[in-house]
Amino acid sequence: MKVTGRPGRRAASAIVFGFLAAYAAVASAADHRRGGSLFQEHCAMCHGATGAPAIGGVPDLRRGLAMMRPDRQLLATLRNGRTTMPGYLGRLSDRDLLDVIAYMRTLT
Template identity: 35%
Template sequence: MKEGLIKAAMLIVAALAAAASSPSRAQEMDGKALFLKNCAACHQASGKGIPGAFPALAGNSFVQGKSSEVASVLLKGRGGMPDFSDSLSDRDIATVLTFVRSNWGNKADGLKADDVSALRATLGLDPFGNSVMSNKH
């Protein structure tokens, strides 16, 4: 009986360790949820956008390019796209961009919250949470 409890405890510990060492699945799910909530209305759930109105993110060379340039668009906006600097945390921006840069045939490295925080500072933007919340979206 005691041996069975020890084996069960070891299996639970192993499962938790595997889940902790593989955040990509959880991050992918979070990234997808963030994308659907904040981006899909324009860029579509498929990432194919709306021709002539909203660019496709699927197979987009800019999206797969330099991560700081892609993150800058979310932090500052561009063209008709609003900025998300006041409405998404650095973690959320990194998570959604990691999702976008690795789905629909895109094959680019993800970002970390620290990358976005550093970029925010470089761009002279207030740290997330220090700004008055806006009603941009």
């Protein structure tokens, strides 16, 4: 019998491909303009209208480490909050937060 490839491997690449396709769909669906108005409403009082800190202890969103994280990790932080930053679970949807993340990535 001729074996034409390893099914396990094919399944694995199908899973990886499916994940990438789903991720790409989420990433491309994010609307940074919508995120910008949500940011002004919910985040600017601490993070500043332009991402430059408005209060002490807040990271500068225009550069540095804060934004050098994958969307998935930022989403988890925004859902759950961190130290004095409130969590947004139940107030903003994941879609809202992904739009805000897309907006923050436009800040320079």
